[in-house]
Amino acid sequence: MSYSDLKEAAWAANMELNERGLVLYTWGNVSQIDRDAGVLAIKPSGVSYDKLTVDDMVVVDLDNQVVEGKLKPSSDTRTHTHLYRHFETIGGITHTHSTHATAWAQAQQPIPCFGTTHADYAYGEIPCTAVMRDEQIERDYEEETGVQITEAFAGRNPVETPMVIVAGHAPFTWGKDAAESVYNAVVLEEVARMALYTRMIDPTRGPLKQAIVDKHYLRKHGKNSYYGQG
Amino acid sequence: MSYSDLKEAAWAANMELNERGLVLYTWGNVSQIDRDAGVLAIKPSGVSYDKLTVDDMVVVDLDNQVVEGKLKPSSDTRTHTHLYRHFETIGGITHTHSTHATAWAQAQQPIPCFGTTHADYAYGEIPCTAVMRDEQIERDYEEETGVQITEAFAGRNPVETPMVIVAGHAPFTWGKDAAESVYNAVVLEEVARMALYTRMIDPTRGPLKQAIVDKHYLRKHGKNSYYGQG
Amino acid sequence: MSYSDLKEAAWAANMELNERGLVLYTWGNVSQIDRDAGVLAIKPSGVSYDKLTVDDMVVVDLDNQVVEGKLKPSSDTRTHTHLYRHFETIGGITHTHSTHATAWAQAQQPIPCFGTTHADYAYGEIPCTAVMRDEQIERDYEEETGVQITEAFAGRNPVETPMVIVAGHAPFTWGKDAAESVYNAVVLEEVARMALYTRMIDPTRGPLKQAIVDKHYLRKHGKNSYYGQG
Amino acid sequence: MSYSDLKEAAWAANMELNERGLVLYTWGNVSQIDRDAGVLAIKPSGVSYDKLTVDDMVVVDLDNQVVEGKLKPSSDTRTHTHLYRHFETIGGITHTHSTHATAWAQAQQPIPCFGTTHADYAYGEIPCTAVMRDEQIERDYEEETGVQITEAFAGRNPVETPMVIVAGHAPFTWGKDAAESVYNAVVLEEVARMALYTRMIDPTRGPLKQAIVDKHYLRKHGKNSYYGQG
Numbered sequence: 001m002s003y004s005d006l007k008e009a010a011w012a013a014n015m016e017l018n019e020r021g022l023v024l025y026t027w028g029n030v031s032q033i034d035r036d037a038g039v040l041a042i043k044p045s046g047v048s049y050d051k052l053t054v055d056d057m058v059v060v061d062l063d064n065q066v067v068e069g070k071l072k073p074s075s076d077t078r079t080h081t082h083l084y085r086h087f088e089t090i091g092g093i094t095h096t097h098s099t100h101a102t103a104w105a106q107a108q109q110p111i112p113c114f115g116t117t118h119a120d121y122a123y124g125e126i127p128c129t130a131v132m133r134d135e136q137i138e139r140d141y142e143e144e145t146g147v148q149i150t151e152a153f154a155g156r157n158p159v160e161t162p163m164v165i166v167a168g169h170a171p172f173t174w175g176k177d178a179a180e181s182v183y184n185a186v187v188l189e190e191v192a193r194m195a196l197y198t199r200m201i202d203p204t205r206g207p208l209k210q211a212i213v214d215k216h217y218l219r220k221h222g223k224n225s226y227y228g229q230g
Numbered sequence: 231m232s233y234s235d236l237k238e239a240a241w242a243a244n245m246e247l248n249e250r251g252l253v254l255y256t257w258g259n260v261s262q263i264d265r266d267a268g269v270l271a272i273k274p275s276g277v278s279y280d281k282l283t284v285d286d287m288v289v290v291d292l293d294n295q296v297v298e299g300k301l302k303p304s305s306d307t308r309t310h311t312h313l314y315r316h317f318e319t320i321g322g323i324t325h326t327h328s329t330h331a332t333a334w335a336q337a338q339q340p341i342p343c344f345g346t347t348h349a350d351y352a353y354g355e356i357p358c359t360a361v362m363r364d365e366q367i368e369r370d371y372e373e374e375t376g377v378q379i380t381e382a383f384a385g386r387n388p389v390e391t392p393m394v395i396v397a398g399h400a401p402f403t404w405g406k407d408a409a410e411s412v413y414n415a416v417v418l419e420e421v422a423r424m425a426l427y428t429r430m431i432d433p434t435r436g437p438l439k440q441a442i443v444d445k446h447y448l449r450k451h452g453k454n455s456y457y458g459q460g
Numbered sequence: 461m462s463y464s465d466l467k468e469a470a471w472a473a474n475m476e477l478n479e480r481g482l483v484l485y486t487w488g489n490v491s492q493i494d495r496d497a498g499v500l501a502i503k504p505s506g507v508s509y510d511k512l513t514v515d516d517m518v519v520v521d522l523d524n525q526v527v528e529g530k531l532k533p534s535s536d537t538r539t540h541t542h543l544y545r546h547f548e549t550i551g552g553i554t555h556t557h558s559t560h561a562t563a564w565a566q567a568q569q570p571i572p573c574f575g576t577t578h579a580d581y582a583y584g585e586i587p588c589t590a591v592m593r594d595e596q597i598e599r600d601y602e603e604e605t606g607v608q609i610t611e612a613f614a615g616r617n618p619v620e621t622p623m624v625i626v627a628g629h630a631p632f633t634w635g636k637d638a639a640e641s642v643y644n645a646v647v648l649e650e651v652a653r654m655a656l657y658t659r660m661i662d663p664t665r666g667p668l669k670q671a672i673v674d675k676h677y678l679r680k681h682g683k684n685s686y687y688g689q690g
Numbered sequence: 691m692s693y694s695d696l697k698e699a700a701w702a703a704n705m706e707l708n709e710r711g712l713v714l715y716t717w718g719n720v721s722q723i724d725r726d727a728g729v730l731a732i733k734p735s736g737v738s739y740d741k742l743t744v745d746d747m748v749v750v751d752l753d754n755q756v757v758e759g760k761l762k763p764s765s766d767t768r769t770h771t772h773l774y775r776h777f778e779t780i781g782g783i784t785h786t787h788s789t790h791a792t793a794w795a796q797a798q799q800p801i802p803c804f805g806t807t808h809a810d811y812a813y814g815e816i817p818c819t820a821v822m823r824d825e826q827i828e829r830d831y832e833e834e835t836g837v838q839i840t841e842a843f844a845g846r847n848p849v850e851t852p853m854v855i856v857a858g859h860a861p862f863t864w865g866k867d868a869a870e871s872v873y874n875a876v877v878l879e880e881v882a883r884m885a886l887y888t889r890m891i892d893p894t895r896g897p898l899k900q901a902i903v904d905k906h907y908l909r910k911h912g913k914n915s916y917y918g919q920g
Contacts, residue, residue: 024880025873026918027807046918075909075917097807099880103887106804107895114336116399117257117327134901141905168898169806183255190254190329196887197333197426205337208398211364215371219305227305228276344566346629347487347557413485420484420559427563427656435567438628441594445601449535457535458506574796576859577717577787643715650714650789657793657886665797668858671824675831679765687765688716688736 003041003068006034007057010041010092013178017094018049020186028096029074032178033084035091038062042080044071075142082146083174087158092178094185100192101171104128108167111191112207114198118191119216121184123160125207126191127152131167145169160221163188233271233298236264237287240271240322243408247324248279250416258326259304262408263314265321268292272310274301305372312376313404317388322408324415330422331401334358338397341421342437344428348421349446351414353390355437356421357382361397375399390447393418463501463528466494467517470501470552473638477554478509480646488556489534492638493544495551498522502540504531535602542606543634547618552638554645560652561631564588568627571651572667574658578651579676581644583620585667586651587612591627605629620681623648693731693758696724697747700731700782703868707784708739710876718786719764722868723774725781728752732770734761765832772836773864777848782868784875787860790882794818795855801881802897804888808881809906811874813850815897816881817842821857835859850907853878 010032017023017030026049031042041057058069062081066073074080080093096102104111104126111126113119118126129148136144149164149172162184163173171192173184198205207213220227240262247253247260256279261272271287288299292311296303304310310323326332334341334356341356343349348356359378366374379394379402392414393403401422403414428435437443450457470492477483477490486509491502501517518529522541526533534540540553556562564571564586571586573579578586589608596604609624609632622644623633631652633644658665667673680687700722707713707720716739721732731747748759752771756763764770770783786792794801794816801816803809808816819838826834839854839862852874853863861882863874888895897903910917 024876044919046920072919099884100887102805102807103884103891106884106888106898107891109891114398115332117332131899132902137901137905141909168804168902186254194329194333194336196891197330198336200430200890201333201337201339201426208336209361211367212362212398215367219371229274229302230276344628345562347562416484424559424563424566427560428566430660431563431567431569431656438566439591441597442592442628445597449601459504459532460506574858575792577792646714654789654793654796657790658796660890661793661797661799661886668796669821671827672822672858675827679831689734689762690736 003034003037003039003059004054006032006037006039007041007054007059010043010178011052011054011057013092013094013182014043014049014052016179017096017182017185020182022096022098022185022189023049024097028094028098029076030092030094030178030182031074031077031080032092033090039067040080040084042073042077044069044073045075047071076145078140078142079146079149079172082143083149083172086146086150087153087174089159090162090174090181091176092181093172093174094178094181095170095172096185096189097170098185098189098192100196101165101188102169103196104192105165105167105170111165111195113213114195114205115208116212116216117194119208119213120220121187121191122163123157123217124213126161126163126165126188127156128165129167160217233264233267233269233289234284236262236267236269237271237284237289240273240408241282241284241287243322243324243412244273244279244282246409247326247412247415250412252326252328252415252419253279254327258324258328259306260322260324260408260412261304261307261310262322263320269297270310270314272303272307274299274303275305277301306375308370308372309376309379309402312373313379313402316376316380317383317404319389320392320404320411321406322411323402323404324408324411325400325402326415326419327400328415328419328422330426331395331418333426334422335395335397335400341395341425343443344425344435345438346442346446347424349438349443350450351417351421352393353387353447354443356391356393356395356418357386358395359397390451463494463497463499463519464514466492466497466499467501467514467519470503470638471512471514471517473552473554473642474503474509474512476639477556477642477645480642482556482558482645482649483509484557488554488558489536490552490554490638490642491534491537491540492552493550499527500540500544502533502537504529504533505535507531536605538600538602539605539609539632542603543609543632546606546610547613547634549619550622550634550641551636552641553632553634554638554641555630555632556645556649557630558645558649558652560656561625561648563656564652565625565627565630571625571655573673574655574665575668576672576676577654579668579673580680581647581651582623583617583677584673586621586623586625586648587616588625589627620677693724693727693729693749694744696722696727696729697731697744697749700733700868701742701744701747703782703784703872704733704739704742706869707786707872707875710872712786712788712875712879713739714787718784718788719766720782720784720868720872721764721767721770722782723780729757730770730774732763732767734759734763735765737761766835768830768832769835769839769862772833773839773862776836776840777843777864779849780852780864780871781866782871783862783864784868784871785860785862786875786879788875788879788882790886791855791861791878792859793886794882795857795860798857801855801885803903804885804895805898806902806906807884809898809903810910811877811881812853813847813907814903816851816853816855816878817846818855819857850911
């Protein structure tokens with residue numbers, strides 16, 4: 001049995017991530033899930049993007065067992081599977097160490113919703129997880145990274161805010177498929193950059209008023225949206 | 231009846247905006263007006279720049295009615311038409327989310343005239359609109375964005391300062407045609423970047439003295455200008 | 461009579477300036493002088509770099525009279541000729557609005573010598589001129605820009621520090637010929653960028669100790685230099 | 691006798707450094723050592739990267755004597771040989787003036803370990819040397835630069851933290867060969883950039899908790915590492 005379409009979609013999204021300039025060396029990985037089959041295709045660990053082929057992609061199930069592929073999957077695989085198990089409506093996940101989003105992660109702060117660019121894609125601030133506790137690090141670091149993320153989304157809809165920054169680490173983004181998760185990773189990096197500059201111009205600036213956030217989010221999303229040709 | 235020249239000019243300016251690196255995905259749109267015909271050509275909503283063709287351009291009248299074209303016009307169309315109705319001497323408008331200009335918009339501050347690069351293109355500070363009131367957001371968000379801009383220019387000549395930043399949102403620029411409005415969008419992004427860095431070097435720095443602002447603006451503009459070959 | 465070699469050298473340096481990414485649209489100009497002939501070749505005013513040809517270059521004498529060429533010389537020509545008259549050992553001049561150097565100019569501050577990258581090319585801080593007085597602006601703005609620069613070098617050797625920032629405006633650099641002045645413009649932009657970041661990391665940081673400045677400057681310059689193959 | 695393989699490896703690493711965008715003009719140099727032969731190949735002084743050939747590489751012994759090559763070796767050669775003599779497990783060294791790492795050097799501060807990107811490559815903060823004393827500058831500046839570095843590593847393992855910033859100057863990185871030292875120079879520049887932005891978002895932010903630093907360093911390094919395909 002072969003998951004060629006799934007591997008192709010995940011591979012293409014990994015290549016797109018690299019072409020968008022969000023990757024240095026092997027930093028970053030993208031996966032896509034086939035919900036019916038209960039498996040995901042993910043980048044292999046430590047393989048350079050300029051040598052990555054579709055056949056290199058690794059298919060694993062939601063218990064992190066390799067189903068197809070000769071290489072070891074990304075060392076972050078258990079974070080991906082945790083997210084797929086808990087965020088049941090998502091179909092693709094991207095992890096990067098993109099510069100500006102990672103700087104917010106290192107500052108251990110959520111990204112305030114300073115403007116409509118942000119509100120067009122994420123509803124309200126982009127959450128920052130808590131710093132992991134020592135016993136979590138010892139238990140299963142990558143699984144617990146997923147736990148940190150799902151705890152940060154308690155009471156929030158991961159579809160409305162398809163991105164998070166992991167304190168002291170870097171961002172994860174998601175979407176309906178791998179391609180959309182990469183798109184959101186690119187958006188997050190730009191939103192993080194704009195937010196950094198906003199803070200530099202005015203360190204006291206708070207978030208944009210809620211009514212404008214609502215307006216922008218809702219003109220692109222939901223049943224009354226009117227952006228685009230759809 | 232066909233507005234092929236108008237559509238071609240607006241399309242070319244949209245493509246130039248993208249080539250200048252001011253656009254991420256579908257963020258941004260350019261229009262050009264034909265004052266005699268009372269119509270403008272504008273980018274369709276949500277269409278990717280690498281697939282945009284001249285035929286995709288949408289022609290609308292000043293009441294926002296589509297006159298020609300199969301696609302929906304930009305969701306910002308009503309802002310464009312408001313500006314064309316109130317700034318009667320302008321012929322093209324560009325809207326972007328360019329990084330540094332948007333950061334000033336998010337900081338909700340005008341860009342001070344710190345130097346001659348700024349003064350060569352905009353006479354005095356680049357205004358920042360007020361934040362929109364809730365009832366405006368509910369009424370007609372895009373039209374009211376135009377209202378915010380024209381109110382910010384009360385007592386000012388939009389030809390002398392062909393650019394504005396909308397608080398919490400992003401910039402708009404204009405010019406005698408679509409191409410000039412794109413040129414001004416590129417200038418604004420660079421001026422906004424320099425102003426950010428100026429503030430970082432010296433957070434207390436005020437604007438350049440008026441006599442130099444006058445000199446630089448007037449050596450490039452007006453009847454005694456002596457810059458260029460004209 | 462034709463100054464083809466001089467025009468070729470000045471043209472090539474203008475093109476190099478553009479290729480190095482220091483120019484937006486028509487911002488910036490380079491000249492080279494022939495001391496024996498008492499003339500310089502300079503970029504014409506307002507001509508785009510992608511259309512600039514050798515034949516477009518304008519030859520003027522030290523009294524700013526056009527000797528050869530059909531176009532108007534750069535509007536900054538009188539600044540160039542002032543510098544050539546007062547700095548008798550220089551052979552080429554570059555003016556840019558490069559982003560980071562211009563930010564220091566707008567902050568109206570000299571660039572401190574924070575490190576050896578700076579000390580390798582400029583001996584001590586890079587001076588910032590005084591802001592021009594109103595009567596100077598009225599008299600002859602471009603000539604007086606030169607006056608501001610030469611006054612900022614009172615007691616300093618322009619060969620040891622081949623660069624300056626003009627308060628509220630932008631940088632000028634020079635060298636033994638046009639090519640070297642462009643080289644120094646590129647170095648200045650990078651030094652200005654590093655100095656900005658240094659200030660951001662530690663706003664209280666003062667200049668590097670003089671003994672290291674001396675060492676680095678002297679290992680590249682003067683009779684005991686030992687850098688390079690010369 | 692010819693050291694063609696050694697020269698080829700050192701040359702290729704120099705070219706890679708340039709292609710990665712870490713070099714302006716002639717700023718930077720890479721060397722590789724052959725421990726058995728007791729010689730290293732290093733870039734010649736002041737030669738432009740776009741003209742650099744394998745034959746231009748200079749082979750010197752650990753007493754800085756030229757063994758092969760027609761050109762003068764890098765003016766920083768004595769720093770390289772000092773490091774090879776004292777860090778006996780390293781095989782390649784890179785020196786750059788890359789922008790962000792140099793800014794930290796100019797700020798005369800170590801780079802705190804703010805996140806896992808840093809921890810993946812360097813164990814704990816990236817040390818900053820002391821500023822050189824006057825008598826060191828007079829004695830042998832380049833040799834003493836090496837002394838400053840080895841003193842900054844007293845009690846530390848240079849393999850665990852293969853990078854340093856020299857106060858007031860710029861970074862040095864190393865690795866098992868020239869190629870790995872270039873890789874580490876690229877990583878350092880990105881880590882330095884992220885650290886700058888982290889400080890800008892929150893000037894009071896301290897280093898990441900030690901347990902996460904340990905986890906990330908050890909999942910990529912040492913006998914229990916599980917990153918990559920190795």
